[in-house]
Amino acid sequence: MDLNFTQEELAFRDEVRAWMAEALPKELATKVRNEAPLSKDDMLQWQLILNDKGWLTYTWPTEFGGTGWGPVKQFIFEEEMAYACAPRILPFGLRMLGPVLMKFGSKEQQDYYLPRMCDGTHWWCQGYSEPGAGSDLASLKTAAVREGDHYIVNGQKTWTTLGQHADMIFCLVRTSNEGKRQEGISFLLIDMKTPGIEVRPIQTIDGGHEVNEVWFTDVKVPVENLVGEQDKGWTYAKYLLTHERTNIAGVGKSNQMLDRLKDLAATQKRNGKPLAEDPFFAARVAKVEIELMNMEVTNNRVLSQAEAGGAPGAESSMLKILGTEIAQEIDDLTRRALGSSALALTPEVDEPGYNGDFVTPEGFGHASESYFNHRKTTIYGGSNEIQKNIITKMIVGL
Amino acid sequence: MDFTHTETRRMLADTIDRYLRDKYPLAARVEAGNSEQGFQPAQYEALAELGVIAALFPEDQGGFGGEGFDISVAFEEMGKKLVNEPVMENALIPGPILAAAGMDEAVENIIAGGARYALAAEEPQALYDLSHVETTAEKSGDGYSLSGKKTVVRAANGCDGYIVSARTSGGTNDTDGISLFLVAPDQVSARDYTTVDGGRASELTLEGAEGTLLGDEGGAWPALQAASDRAILALGSEALGIMQTIAAMTIEYLRTRKQFGVVIGKFQALQHRTAEMLIEIEQTRSAVINAANAMALGAEERARIMAATKYTIGKAGRRVAEESIQLHGGIGMTWEYDLGHFAKRLIMIDHEWGDQDFHLSRFVALGRAA
Numbered sequence: 134m135d136l137n138f139t140q141e142e143l144a145f146r147d148e149v150r151a152w153m154a155e156a157l158p159k160e161l162a163t164k165v166r167n168e169a170p171l172s173k174d175d176m177l178q179w180q181l182i183l184n185d186k187g188w189l190t191y192t193w194p195t196e197f198g199g200t201g202w203g204p205v206k207q208f209i210f211e212e213e214m215a216y217a218c219a220p221r222i223l224p225f226g227l228r229m230l231g232p233v234l235m236k237f238g239s240k241e242q243q244d245y246y247l248p249r250m251c252d253g254t255h256w257w258c259q260g261y262s263e264p265g266a267g268s269d270l271a272s273l274k275t276a277a278v279r280e281g282d283h284y285i286v287n288g289q290k291t292w293t294t295l296g297q298h299a300d301m302i303f304c305l306v307r308t309s310n311e312g313k314r315q316e317g318i319s320f321l322l323i324d325m326k327t328p329g330i331e332v333r334p335i336q337t338i339d340g341g342h343e344v345n346e347v348w349f350t351d352v353k354v355p356v357e358n359l360v361g362e363q364d365k366g367w368t369y370a371k372y373l374l375t376h377e378r379t380n381i382a383g384v385g386k387s388n389q390m391l392d393r394l395k396d397l398a399a400t401q402k403r404n405g406k407p408l409a410e411d412p413f414f415a416a417r418v419a420k421v422e423i424e425l426m427n428m429e430v431t432n433n434r435v436l437s438q439a440e441a442g443g444a445p446g447a448e449s450s451m452l453k454i455l456g457t458e459i460a461q462e463i464d465d466l467t468r469r470a471l472g473s474s475a476l477a478l479t480p481e482v483d484e485p486g487y488n489g490d491f492v493t494p495e496g497f498g499h500a501s502e503s504y505f506n507h508r509k510t511t512i513y514g515g516s517n518e519i520q521k522n523i524i525t526k527m528i529v530g531l
Numbered sequence: 532m533d534f535t536h537t538e539t540r541r542m543l544a545d546t547i548d549r550y551l552r553d554k555y556p557l558a559a560r561v562e563a564g565n566s567e568q569g570f571q572p573a574q575y576e577a578l579a580e581l582g583v584i585a586a587l588f589p590e591d592q593g594g595f596g597g598e599g600f601d602i603s604v605a606f607e608e609m610g611k612k613l614v615n616e617p618v619m620e621n622a623l624i625p626g627p628i629l630a631a632a633g634m635d636e637a638v639e640n641i642i643a644g645g646a647r648y649a650l651a652a653e654e655p656q657a658l659y660d661l662s663h664v665e666t667t668a669e670k671s672g673d674g675y676s677l678s679g680k681k682t683v684v685r686a687a688n689g690c691d692g693y694i695v696s697a698r699t700s701g702g703t704n705d706t707d708g709i710s711l712f713l714v715a716p717d718q719v720s721a722r723d724y725t726t727v728d729g730g731r732a733s734e735l736t737l738e739g740a741e742g743t744l745l746g747d748e749g750g751a752w753p754a755l756q757a758a759s760d761r762a763i764l765a766l767g768s769e770a771l772g773i774m775q776t777i778a779a780m781t782i783e784y785l786r787t788r789k790q791f792g793v794v795i796g797k798f799q800a801l802q803h804r805t806a807e808m809l810i811e812i813e814q815t816r817s818a819v820i821n822a823a824n825a826m827a828l829g830a831e832e833r834a835r836i837m838a839a840t841k842y843t844i845g846k847a848g849r850r851v852a853e854e855s856i857q858l859h860g861g862i863g864m865t866w867e868y869d870l871g872h873f874a875k876r877l878i879m880i881d882h883e884w885g886d887q888d889f890h891l892s893r894f895v896a897l898g899r900a901a
Contacts (some may be wrong), residue, residue: 175627267860269790336863338871376764403658403889404704413888465849472658473683475882476726492682492724492734501727505875506857509864516860518800 136433138205146209153217156182165218166393168499169179170341172378173298179255184251192228197235197247204439208380208432214384223295224258226250226259228371230303237361246301246322250398260290260323260347261370267292268519269519270305271314271367271425275349277321279356279363284308284321284327286352292513297343299325309364320366322358329353337509339502340478374515381428381449381514382432382456387425392462396410396417397470407468421462428455447527450520457510457517464504467497475501534820540604543586543596547608550581555612557869564615564729571684575616579644583609584622592630593642599826602761603819604769610772613873615730617686619765621647624758625694628711631754632745637692647689650758651681651735652696659885661696661755662706668697668742675712675742680735685883687733688723690716695735695742699749706752710716710740728879729872756830762884763837763844764826767819770844773877774812777855781805781869784859801858808854811847818843835901838894845878845887852877 138146153397161175182187191210199444201209205326215223222228227250234243249255266273275288284304296302302323309317323330336343360367398409398418408414435448468475477492493500511517525531536544550735555574557853562573578584578606588594596602602623609618617780625648629637640646657663666679666746687693693714701708718740721733746754785796785805825833850876856863863870881887 222590262861267790272579272790319777336866338866338875340866401658402656403660408658411888412891415893417888469886470890472886473653473882474655475877476683476685476728477734478725478727490722490734492722501879505727505871506880508853509861511857512860512864517857518798521800 136430138209142205142209145206146213149210149213150217152186153213153219156186156428157217158182158217161220161402162218163496165220166389167483167496168503171220173256173295176220176223177256180222180251181253183222184253184382189222189251190227193231197231197243198251204436204476208436211262211380212385212388214458215383216389218389219398223256225259225294225303226255229259229265230257230322233360233369233373236372239357241357242322242360254345255300256295256298258293258296258299258302258325258347260293261291262304263289264291264442266513268516270370271318273305273307273318275304277308277354279308279320282356284354284356284359286321286323286349286354288349290347290349291344293332293345293347294343296325296347297334297342299332301325302347305366305370308366313369317364317445318366318370320360320369323349323352325356327352327354337506339506341502341506343506380450382428383460384425384429384432384456386427387456387460387463390460390467391418391422391425393496394463394467394470397467397494399493401470401472414466414470417466419424421459421466424455424462425459428452428459447524450515452529453514453520454511454517460510461504461507464500464507468504469498471497471500478502536600536604540600543582543601544608546581546602547578547583548604548611550577551608551612551614555614557613557872560613561729561872565725567731568689569688569725569729570616570729572689574614575618575621575647576644577618578609578614578618579642584618584644585642587618587623588626588630588638588642592626593639595634599764599823601804602764602826603823606765606768607772607819610769611776613773613776613876615728615876617647617649617730619762619769620649620686621690623761623765624650627761628694628745628758629713630752632713634713634745635652640691642696646691647686647690648694649684649687649690650694650696651684652685652755652758653684655680655682655734657682659889660704661759662704662709662752664696664698664709665703666695666697667735668699668710668712671741675710675744677712677714677737677740677742679737681737682734683732684735685726685730685732687721687735688731693719693735694745694882695737695740696751696755697742701749708749709751709755710748711745711751711754713745714740714742718742719861726879728876746850747824748803751894752831756834759884760822760830760833760837761850763841764819764822766880766883767815767822767840767844770848770877770880771812771815771819773873773880774815774847774851777851777877778812780873781808781855781858784862786861804854804858808851811850812837815843815847835894835897838890838897841885842894848877848880849887 190199191202192207195201263273277284277286304321305318306321307317308319329350331348333346334342336342399407401408435445471493474493479492480499482498583605585594586596586605589597626638626641652661668675668677695712695714696709698708699710720736721735724733786794818840821836825836856874862868
């Protein structure tokens, strides 16, 4: 038993850390640390810096221009990005569609789409969920009917993250109503500029605009935009979901958020004493820290298995549940540590050159909004209830 | 034992319920809550006309109620419809302080809905502890001169006057030596902002502001405690109203939303979570009844019950808000759907007048002292 990273892995971590300290623009790191909204340009800026370094495709195999890193190195890289408060790499192109194209796409599709999702030409979004198909994704209804060398698409997708910026959308569409529901689904790539597509914003309870409805009315899609075979899209979607669930635990992000919470608890005072010395608050922080320590080891156990070529089973679902619940608890405690000032919305403090007073402590002006926004994490990516079904199905097997 | 409300209070509840059902759409409330005004003055006046404010004051002050259960009934009904008119902040909290100082005309105007006052008690870095008073008041001519800062004073904009706590003697956290002063708005510089739950609050800065002493110099602590008790009862009742609406919405959703070919309420995992949420709501109802009843008790006996109530609201409120969003899934995350607005207010109630941890430690300390 050895719980430590190897010398080589540690050297790699130091290399990543040193590069990150130089390459990550300070203003971006500040925005991420303060949970301020990021613009499209903010996200693209970081993506292009990583692309120039050759690390954007850190999960891709070398034959597709990736780094060829194994699971442990990928994990270390992600952890370092989280500690450094780098903007997250958007998963839709690089982590979701990319692997599907590599496995099931044509050579033409690979050659055309893979470089463009790296260099910023194509911002991808995901067209999976529908108003009637959330947890029960296979009940999706958006229809694609073949007419000559096109599909004609009609229907509605929802919860499309950052679809307002997107150039392209990959969609699950129904091409057949025969047989099992899962069997008539196809995987289509659609240009967002095609006539008949309308993107409608969904404002979330925190007041933000991250997700959208995407409506399709007689949208003409060339047949060469079909990935793999018609009616086999469910297989590709399931393959994609296994990629969505890697590093779902978010150990690095939670550690960073916990450090930030502890800093806050040390400076917030009641009766002249730091909140960190309040036994009730201190106990709450300690409890979540212990859960996080344990999860880190669980995560490393899964990682070590994956490095040896094993495929994670129910553990992925366990880590999704643990990771999201721990992060939400840290959000809750951060909001609480703010006291009355958690009520205040003061977006002006984010403006460049702001030098007035702070109602909430500096850097924490978005904590309440984030607490509400992050309620989504136990709902999306297969809700935690669905994850529990997966766990019991895999282990109890009834 | 009898847990039914009197005929008069049932009528009060019916009157408020009928009015709000007909005349208080949520969309207008949400829009106003995110405007510079923060609420709807016409609605505030209409509630006063209905007698909602009069119900919070005893007859000798010009009202027709003023007991714990009067307050509770009014705020529970307003909570059900997510009313954010500052009835608590501008009437229930300041009114009795002004009444005790003999300002009968001001109290009459408050009850009529024609005047609004706000208590400015909490300071930055006090974390809910109202004995943390750095604001100073020094004698100056006939009155006092006040200097200091007050934080998150809700519905302070447009008020006719502020009631400001300031230190006339003692150290920063002493309960003795705190006094209350009436300060005109033009004596104060205010920075207003929108609140997360839809409303308005202000940071107030006083630099040599003129103030008129209310009550005894240095002896305001019992008045602040009594204000806190009224606030906890009102917030608890509001929370109970909000929880009932949330529960009704969630149950309706479980009965109609279909996934995997059945309504999701058929899933036992969701049934049990709903049951647990309903248990929390009944516990909250009992805590609020306890608090309303305690308003007639002595201050010391009341304090521990109030601490227990506020702890319960905070704990149960978080559970109900979070569970209801989770049970709804994505739709519960959207601004357009009503639920999120109720959930946000329910969570933010924990950030007013001391959160669950603050009152849990207060409960422990009071128990030790007893």
